[in-house]
């Protein structure tokens with residue numbers, strides 16, 4: 001063989017090896033580049049591609065408590081390639097969420113959201129000055145004076161939902177609560193009765209009742225299609241490895257998320273296809289509702305101004321000046337209105353359900369709660385907004401303890417907008433910093449015997465409450481970016497609890513697993529529903 005041929009072959013082999021090495025370096029560089037920037041923050045070694053997702057699979061959501069015990073109150077957790085700097089200390093959370101808010105004004109945007117305008121254009125994921133202006137613009141709807149006007153419509157949805165308990169021995173309260181919290185928001189946000197919690201007719205009912213129920217069912221069916229899509233759109237935004245294929249790929253290699261999504265959404269049998277279809281349909285339905293209401297407004301502006309639902313208030317605000325018109329384009333109005341359902345139904349339903357479930361397991365708590373509720377007055381006396389704030393202190397404590405025990409949002413996301421030191425670690429611009437209120441709520445420093453359900457720990461006159469760090473628990477988030485619907489949710493949960501306990505008490509059903517299993521999507525939920533035995537009170 002000629003020497004030049006041998007040399008050529010050796011060179012070609014070298015070239016291939018060099019190219020392979022260069023590609024290898026690039027891949028490793030790509031995978032580990034985000035890790036490199038925050039490597040000083042303690043945490044386990046991330047595995048290529050999956051980061052720490054195997055730990056999530058091993059420990060479930062307890063993984064954050066496990067890592068806090070091992071690495072301290074600030075540590076790294078890698079969702080695939082993306083590192084999260086987790087903060088699990090009350091003082092550090094205060095620093096991130098409140099004191100240094102100007103460095104953390106926005107939430108990090110997970111890849112599943114980046115392709116869904118209906119999710120992206122709400123307040124939750126809007127950033128910068130658009131967020132400030134939008135939040136200030138809609139704040140009036142969440143003021144106590146406006147919330148007080150919603151009591152009659154909230155109460156009527158709750159009353160209607162409670163009719164479903166009549167004659168029942170057992171109920172899946174997760175389902176019932178999701179339907180009436182969605183109904184409440186249908187009224188408050190769209191000014192529409194979704195009718196999801198209307199009682200279904202039984203064979204004992206007379207013909208008229210059955211007819212009304214059938215009509216009602218037709219309406220409910222139309223709305224429930226919309227809600228089904230809504231629930232699908234919400235629950236498919238999973239952050240772990242159980243989402244659609246493109247979401248999973250996006251966790252591992254974010255640059256592949258969009259190309260994968262574009263291909264997979266065209267294949268009928270994929271979860272990506274279903275997510276895309278649902279988001280498009282949902283978006284179209286919302287656009288239609290907004291367009292119809294806009295047309296109605298043009299026909300009769302005075303009538304619209306009388307309406308107090310969120311959509312009408314926003315459409316009226318939109319017409320008030322040029323900058324509002326530029327800001328509140330129809331796509332943003334759709335997203336903001338829809339966001340009520342997204343942010344307010346599953347969270348409120350879950351929290352109320354956990355409270356009823358926990359009270360059902362603690363008769364001594366139930367007894368004290370019933371005394372407070374019965375002491376307020378006759379069953380038909382609907383509390384005013386002021387009554388709700390001042391006359392039900394124990395109910396307040398029960399709800400707080402339920403939110404500590406089973407938080408609906410155990411993690412709260414932020415993104416750093418410039419280089420900064422947090423907890424002694426320099427963090428570069430763009431770092432995802434996530435607070436872990438779920439870990440804080442189980443910290444024995446602030447909550448002695450954290451596994452015990454004891455509402456009295458929130459008694460404002462008690463030693464435990466006085467000693468506790470003011471940011472030891474923040475179920476509604478923290479700082480200027482905290483939940484805008486907090487007062488709305490508390491008002492609704494209190495009204496519901498008062499109404500239900502005036503007529504019924506509950507016990508956990510023997511058919512329900514104990515301890516309950518949960519699914520962790522954007523919001524926590526009972527995996528198999530909270531099944532409760534229903535006991536009518538005869539007072």
Ligand code: HEM
Nearest residue numbers: 123124343344347348351409476477478481482483485489
């Ligand atoms: C028990 C019920 C609820 C819980 C536990 C809850 C919890 C939360 C949490 C933890 C956040 C993130 C806060 C942060 O990042 O600091 C949030 C944000 C938000 N919530 Fe709620 N929420 C509830 C009910 C509601 C309701 C009823 C509505 C609307 C009617 C609502 C609308 C929103 C909105 C729009 C945001 C985004 C705020 C912003 O970015 O400016 N929430 N909620």
